[in-house]
Amino acid sequence: MPEAVPMLDSPVTSVEQADVVVVGARCAGSATAVTLARAGHRVVVLDAAPLPSDTLSTHLLWPAGLAELRRLGVLAEVEALDAPRLTRAYADGAGYGIESPFPAVDGIDYAMCVRRTGLDGVLARAAIEAGADVRPRCRVTSIVWAQNRCAGVRYTDRSGAVVEIRAALVVGADGRHSTVARSVGADQPFLTTPSGRDCYYAYWRDTTGNPRHTAAQWRHGADLGTAFPCDDGLVLSLVQPPAVPGRSGPGEAERRYTEAVDRIPALAARLRGCERVGRVRAATGIASYFRRSAGPGWALPGDAGHFKDPVTAQGIRDALHYGRLLAEAVTAVIDDPRALDRSLLEWERRRIVECRDIFHWTNRLARGEAMRPLEIALYRSAATDPELARITTGIFSRTRRPAELYTPSRAARLVVDAVRDQRANTRAVLLDLALEIRTGARNWFTDRTALRGNTPPLPPPTRVRRPTPTVPESRATRGR
Template sequence: MPHRPGESACDVLIAGGGPAGASAALALLRQGASVVVAEPGRPRGGWKLGESLSPRAEPLLAGLGVRDRVAAAAAHIPYFGNESAWGGSALVDIEFLRDPHGPGRHLDRTRFDSVLLDAIREAGARHSAFPVRWPRRLPGHWSVPLGDETVRARYLIDATGANASVTRRVGATLRRDDRLVALAARLPPPRRARHDGSRASLVESVPLGWWYTAPLPCGAALTMVMTDADIAARLRLRDPEVWWRELMATTHVRARLHPGTRRPPDRLRIVRASTSRTLPAAGPGWAAAGDAATACDPIAARGITTALATGLTAAEAVAADAAGDTCSLGGYAERIEAVHTEFVHAQALCYSAEKRWHTTFWTRRQQDLAAGRPHTDAGTTVPRD
């Protein structure tokens, strides 16, 4: 593909270098494609909430050739299972001891993402620190400005996360099914529990939503409450003092706190955590992967695994299209829609199992999800930026 000064060319431009983007890049590089990954990185001091990797991700990491790299990162710690008080006051254990892939991992996300980015660079991908903002479709390729350079790419893959910023600009529609938010803090190390080092995650449902806590490799504990944005606003949960009072009203999450933790955090991290999907998830010359394709309520605990899987599948669809299979991208979009529909049904069953609370958060889900309808926002369509 001839190009002018200030231009470069590649087979695939991937927007986003997290698990979905890295998975897609590694799969495409193995097939001989030239790949540019546009990953500007996070602002200094930022941190991600996705910190747990289930055993189901191990075969994906192995297939991508990065399992040993991830295992060698001493920053990660074993993830032995989940405990939950859901539908009743007693804790129920789900352990990974019998899983054929062994325990999961509580991740240092910064280190995990860095390992993946190093792997794609070493495999031959070119990294750009500029975001993809204005892709323009031309005959046979995309023209994408990245800083002072313009990249001509035959395909685009959007791995920018739940905002799906690239696919919305090429004509897809992002639909959010709810207004779920996470209000999170890092607290001192958890109290030792039944699992060695309290290395199980813990979920506890409460009238306003549900709480989650898990250990982090840095020695802290991630603790967060999940509720709808309007409920958080009404209860003033953005105020650390109010958040702390609600935490103190829990039973099991409070029991996990370090004995010396007696005051609220200085600040909270507030993140949208809604269930969403992009319609369609692929089109001529492009595909979405990870949360940009389908984002799940965190109760599913499968965000990173889904990101790896959809990145790999998106890459396969792009490669097949390049080889002449004109149905591959449409088939990928149909698979994403089927995956999302399956999750919504499982989500409905999960929330319907908690019958103790007759509050706004729970009645929204039990009434609407049981009928197979999106709840709260009735399928909000997000406009383009």
């Protein structure tokens, strides 16, 4: 059940009217706001943080993510931030290196790694230029309900005043710890998979001569590490060692990051001569999930509704993509509650169905264990088979499906190769094959149950008496 909304200590100082309130001004929120504002709707965007500002993010943009920026009309401005174009993908596992170009998406055949302060600044400016009213340092405290419909929000502005905005649609683009999700009772996922990895990253001042056109990933033992050249002459290096529950405290992130880098010889060599810039950032206790993401008058794009472990770097693309699609789905029906709710449910189903494959693929890579025999056989084959390498890179770029790697003929060849390579330990290959069969069956069942796209309805919200506004409704957001 959604939480009861408590009485506010402070009276409401003003009531405003908008078509849409977007909570969160980063990737999903800005994509939604830009698209709706350009369509002529009155959009207010609220964000608790100052803008622009940094946020926890690995911020690699595959070609599909850059294509979304182009659709929003901001790719040129993002490129002006001077992050290098990454034209090659390199993955190394068990000593086998796979290199391939990126598949083109709408003519874009390169990736970029852009720090979030610059990227989010570009997106916020685009929302303002489109006509949205973007308000930083404004913290949403509760949802306004009307006859079991979400009808707006209340927030505290930077001066401490309590403001109410009534709107036909509230978009919760406020991340994994979403206030909107909690307020509508959707904060508990209907499907969740804990990650087997923790995540730590830091920036390094790159040295002359390092390959600044390559996005690289290494697997060594149970550890995973990356090096992504980014803007300002930096390289983002992320490590994902196996998760260690309950380990935190001063210096823990620094220690685990440094130890993981040292355990990955190729990553340590890539960073040799580079100077660390700033502190180590950490994300631990990670879980991938799907939350119920649409209901009467509300929707949850971005991480508020669906999150995948950062091991596949899908978050920004999906936030931009499904934020834009949400806006396109509702723009013609904002004033028709029944049609609006149908469109929201169709949008929610679409995201679930389209993200199932990459969700399972991400959870596979997030298991936090050493490479198994069949995975080693795949790397060994892809190192000499350009088509396999292209499929692998295409999965991350969302132009190919994981099933293309595991056709019956390819799967059989991988088993034969693994047995040939592991003659002294055939049992390990057979156990790995059994695990793959069980995992495939479990994913098939999940797709036809929890991820079939027909999510169960939420219970009606619990409502309590609310304080009466002390001032008449403002027209601040009527027209532009």
